[in-house]
Amino acid sequence: MTTTESVPDYPMTRAAGCPFDPPPQLTRLQQEAPLVKVAVFGKPVWMVTRYDDQRQLLPDQRISADVFRPDFPGTTRDPLPESERGSVGFIVMDDPEHARLRRLVSAPFAIKRVEAMRPRIQGIVDRLIDQLLDGPRPVDLVTAFALPTASQVICELLGVPYEDRDAFDRAGSQLANVGLPMEDRIQARIGIGKYLDKLVGDKLADPGDDLLSGVAEQVRAGRLTRWDAAGIGVLLLSAGHETTSNMIALGTLALLEHPGQLELLRDSDDPAVVAGAVEELLRYLTINHHSRRRQVIEDFEYGGRLLKAGDGILFPSDIANRDPSVFAEPDRLDLTRDASRHITFGVGPHACLGQPLARVELQVVFGTLYRRIPTLRSAVPMDHIGFKQDSALYGVHSLPVTW
Numbered sequence: 001m002t003t004t005e006s007v008p009d010y011p012m013t014r015a016a017g018c019p020f021d022p023p024p025q026l027t028r029l030q031q032e033a034p035l036v037k038v039a040v041f042g043k044p045v046w047m048v049t050r051y052d053d054q055r056q057l058l059p060d061q062r063i064s065a066d067v068f069r070p071d072f073p074g075t076t077r078d079p080l081p082e083s084e085r086g087s088v089g090f091i092v093m094d095d096p097e098h099a100r101l102r103r104l105v106s107a108p109f110a111i112k113r114v115e116a117m118r119p120r121i122q123g124i125v126d127r128l129i130d131q132l133l134d135g136p137r138p139v140d141l142v143t144a145f146a147l148p149t150a151s152q153v154i155c156e157l158l159g160v161p162y163e164d165r166d167a168f169d170r171a172g173s174q175l176a177n178v179g180l181p182m183e184d185r186i187q188a189r190i191g192i193g194k195y196l197d198k199l200v201g202d203k204l205a206d207p208g209d210d211l212l213s214g215v216a217e218q219v220r221a222g223r224l225t226r227w228d229a230a231g232i233g234v235l236l237l238s239a240g241h242e243t244t245s246n247m248i249a250l251g252t253l254a255l256l257e258h259p260g261q262l263e264l265l266r267d268s269d270d271p272a273v274v275a276g277a278v279e280e281l282l283r284y285l286t287i288n289h290h291s292r293r294r295q296v297i298e299d300f301e302y303g304g305r306l307l308k309a310g311d312g313i314l315f316p317s318d319i320a321n322r323d324p325s326v327f328a329e330p331d332r333l334d335l336t337r338d339a340s341r342h343i344t345f346g347v348g349p350h351a352c353l354g355q356p357l358a359r360v361e362l363q364v365v366f367g368t369l370y371r372r373i374p375t376l377r378s379a380v381p382m383d384h385i386g387f388k389q390d391s392a393l394y395g396v397h398s399l400p401v402t403w
């Protein structure tokens, strides 16, 4: 896309003192027009600002998720080298290959299968809360609770042996850290890819009832290569690790800042109330705050504008989830509203495969933590808390809490 007008740089900065709200400049763009231009690393791209348009366009087959295409508007200045293609997984592929690979690993994420994991997830959360209660105060909720919860659930799902979990945890954090130099991120990905390749080999020799054993079975049947199988493992680790843990810590902070809402959650043991609260927290916080990123691959007209092959196109779900035509008083955290239409898990062929698992994890956490530690509170003032402004996943770097 070429343009002579000056366009605002993206991502934009949140307003000081409003850590839970999208950047005001972004909200203004949404009010101005449904389709606007912004610049990513100096290059102009389209931005679809409103909820209905995002829902309509994200599934469009004339739009690609393949980050390896030239001029793709990625989250890092340096594009990923082509040699990385196999190790990123199907999240950056287009159909039909994307759909083929996704189908091969979908079964363990079916709602029934995930529900069957609920008691094990409850056990993980209960044990981690026991450790919190037995340990020193104040304590960082991120490292002592949020990260280990997400990590232990993924390890349980994939079938990662207990003794490897620390290394696995570190790799998950490194993969999500867009602040790391590209070379270090590639090295982290190669390291964890090699580990997962070895683990797939182990599962081929000695299968269990975990997800990686199922993937190994697909390798044995000739439907997947060993390398694709390891790439799927890396994708599940990186997609499911920091996401859930950021939601746990940021969600806790948001609730501590809204004590009336926290009380609603703490005082109810109705699973429907907890489930509704989780949906509203997902909407309100929209932790994937740097847009779903795509590229147009075929010219077409939308809303009176010509989208041309090669144009970058962004879908910021944070402002879609605050679109006042869909959510009344969108900037208010209201755990009693019906927020189920939020698009925090994406829309279209790439919509989050792990959403049933994320939901169960968050329901267990938000339904347990504040009931077991009713006096939980932040141990530092709000202006001492560091937010992950520059990371593609929003959250807090640490959250010192006490009770």
Ligand code: HEM
Pocket: 065, 090, 091, 092, 102, 154, 235, 236, 237, 239, 240, 241, 243, 244, 247, 287, 288, 292, 293, 344, 345, 346, 347, 349, 350, 351, 352, 353, 354, 355, 357, 358
């Ligand atoms: C609160 C937690 C989570 C959030 C907010 C979240 C959000 C998302 C979003 C927005 C996408 C779409 C990406 C795109 O359109 O480009 C996505 C995709 C994906 N997520 Fe999640 N996710 C979460 C947890 C998980 C978990 C726990 C797992 C599994 C272990 C997971 C696995 C995946 C996978 C495999 C994809 C790729 C789907 C595809 O390309 O077909 N996610 N997630």
